[in-house]
Amino acid sequence: AQTVTQSQPEMSVQEAETVTLSCTYDTSENNYYLFWYKQPPSRQMILVIRQEAYKQQNATENRFSVNFQKAAKSFSLKISDSQLGDTAMYFCAFMKRGGGGADGLTFGKGTHLIIQP
Amino acid sequence: GAGVSQSPRYKVAKRGQDVALRCDPISGHVSLFWYQQALGQGPEFLTYFQNEAQLDKSGLPSDRFFAERPEGSVSTLKIQRTQQEDSAVYLCASSLGVGGTHSEQFFGPGTRLTVL
Numbered sequence: 180a181q182t183v184t185q186s187q188p189e190m191s192v193q194e195a196e197t198v199t200l201s202c203t204y205d206t207s208e209n210n211y212y213l214f215w216y217k218q219p220p221s222r223q224m225i226l227v228i229r230q231e232a233y234k235q236q237n238a239t240e241n242r243f244s245v246n247f248q249k250a251a252k253s254f255s256l257k258i259s260d261s262q263l264g265d266t267a268m269y270f271c272a273f274m275k276r277g278g279g280g281a282d283g284l285t286f287g288k289g290t291h292l293i294i295q296p
Numbered sequence: 297g298a299g300v301s302q303s304p305r306y307k308v309a310k311r312g313q314d315v316a317l318r319c320d321p322i323s324g325h326v327s328l329f330w331y332q333q334a335l336g337q338g339p340e341f342l343t344y345f346q347n348e349a350q351l352d353k354s355g356l357p358s359d360r361f362f363a364e365r366p367e368g369s370v371s372t373l374k375i376q377r378t379q380q381e382d383s384a385v386y387l388c389a390s391s392l393g394v395g396g397t398h399s400e401q402f403f404g405p406g407t408r409l410t411v412l
Contacts (some may be wrong), residue, residue, distance in 0.1 A: 183338075208391065212399065222385065224339075224403035270338050283329055283341030283355065284401065 181206040181273045185287035192261055193295050200256045200290050201270030210276040213247065213254045214284065227269070230254065232276070251253040258292075266294045289291075300321065300404035302388050307379045308410045317373045317407045321390030328371050329401060330363055331387040339387050345371060378411045385409070 182205045192198045204213070215227040230238045230247050237245050242262075246255045258265055261296050272284040303369045309315050321328050327346055330351075331339035332355075342361065344352040347368035356363070365371040375382055385408045389401040 216403075221405070223405045224387065224389075226400055226402075229400065272338075276399075283344055283352065284329070284339070285341065286338030288336075288338050 181208070181285045183271050183273050183287035185271055185290050187290045188288070189291040189293070189294060191293040194261060194263060196261055197257060197259050198261055198292065200269050200292065201278065202256070202287060204252050204255045204271070204273050206252070206273065208275050212274045212276055214272040214274070215243070215245070215256045216270045216272055218270060218289070220267070224270070228256065261294050262296050263296060265292060269293060273284050300302055300388055300390055300402050302404040302407050304313060304407060305405060306408050308412065309411055311379060312377050313361070313375065314376045315409065317386050317409070319371045319373070319388030321369065321371070322402055325390035325392050327391040327393065328365055329389045330371070330373050331389065333385040333387055333406070335384070342373070380411050382411055383411045
């Protein structure tokens with residue numbers, strides 16, 4: 180079984196600052212995906228960024244980038260030039276890759292990110 | 297609409313009642329997932345369908361929980377004899393394929409179930 184740990188229940192930064200959200204995971208799998216999802220107050224979960232474990236290059240999506248350290252089982256999210264609209268719950272998630280079908284996501288408990296004006 | 301939809305958005309049930317929660321996935325999506333999200337927690341996996349086949353129901357917390365997707369599109373999550381610990385937001389997600397580049401899960405807005 181996999182576990183995902185997010186050790187920061189809440190973070191608050193000023194608009195335009197850079198913020199890093201931490202995530203560690205534990206698994207015996209070798210092939211997997213890692214994700215960061217954003218859940219705004221309206222509650223609809225939105226994918227922010229994904230990383231395939233076999234890829235060494237860290238994923239980037241505009242202002243969002245990850246620091247993926249496979250050996251350390253660490254997957255942090257960096258948000259640059261933070262905006263008020265970035266205020267939300269952020270969930271780190273793990274999914275096994277391969278097999279006969281898809282797999283459910285294993286989520287961490289989330290980090291509540293508040294961007295202050 | 298183009299996204300995943302769920303109904304009802306809110307459901308209040310008395311303890312012991314049966315409830316049915318509906319999910320309309322994105323058209324053409326093969327995979328469908330149900331998650332349970334308790335207050336202040338991350339979502340927890342309940343069950344997975346590939347078309348009409350329920351391939352994984354390992355996350356269903358008890359035999360009071362039952363899910364179906366008879367025609368490989370719309371899915372219903374049914375909870376029998378609801379209990380207070382069933383109060384949560386139930387999220388549905390769908391993905392185009394079964395893995396690889398088509399594994400991104402798109403989530404619905406959820407159904408908030410409150411059991412009194």
